[in-house]
Amino acid sequence: YTGKTGSELLTEKIKKYKVQEYHSVPIVVQESASVYDAISTMFLEDVGTLSIIDENSCLTGVVSRKDLLRAAIGNQDLSALPVHIIMTRMPNITVCRKEDFIIDVAKQLINKQIDGLPVVKDTPNGLEVIGRITKTTITKVFVELITDNQI
Numbered sequence: 001y002t003g004k005t006g007s008e009l010l011t012e013k014i015k016k017y018k019v020q021e022y023h024s025v026p027i028v029v030q031e032s033a034s035v036y037d038a039i040s041t042m043f044l045e046d047v048g049t050l051s052i053i054d055e056n057s058c059l060t061g062v063v064s065r066k067d068l069l070r071a072a073i074g075n076q077d078l079s080a081l082p083v084h085i086i087m088t089r090m091p092n093i094t095v096c097r098k099e100d101f102i103i104d105v106a107k108q109l110i111n112k113q114i115d116g117l118p119v120v121k122d123t124p125n126g127l128e129v130i131g132r133i134t135k136t137t138i139t140k141v142f143v144e145l146i147t148d149n150q151i
């Protein structure tokens with residue numbers, strides 16, 4: 001018996017959750033693709049944020065729902081507007097790696113006021129996108145934690 005309280009044990013458990021076990025598949029769009037294509041992909045894949053990649057499949061930016069809405073109210077031809085023009089670009093992208101802790105990702109989402117982070121792997125060409133962590137992921141972890149604790 002460790003003498004630890006229930007809340008201490010729960011805290012220890014939460015701190016051990018890693019990105020690796022919980023991240024979703026990446027949804028990516030080429031930076032040369034149009035804003036129109038990005039909007040289509042967002043609907044088809046049912047996601048709120050897209051990772052934007054270059055020809056080496058490396059992360060160059062992200063595009064959110066609001067980025068696309070902003071572009072859409074600008075009266076431009078969306079099929080002639082490349083998505084790299086409107087994206088939030090590197091190096092201003094907050095990323096995480098599979099060995100990072102979920103709790104640190106959650107803190108980043110709050111501090112930066114964003115919905116998700118790309119999960120990346122370092123390669124000689126840049127950052128390869130291998131997944132994504134969103135507020136939905138964090139909600140699932142939260143529910144799993146409570147459900148597990150009741151057994």
Ligand code: ADP
Nearest residue numbers: 062064065066088092093094113114115116117
């Ligand atoms: P939305 O704008 O659809 O509510 P977010 O709150 O996630 O979605 O995005 C807010 C802004 O932050 C957008 O301009 C978006 O491009 C940018 N953004 C989203 N995710 C990241 C990230 N991981 N790193 C840096 N900027 C991001």
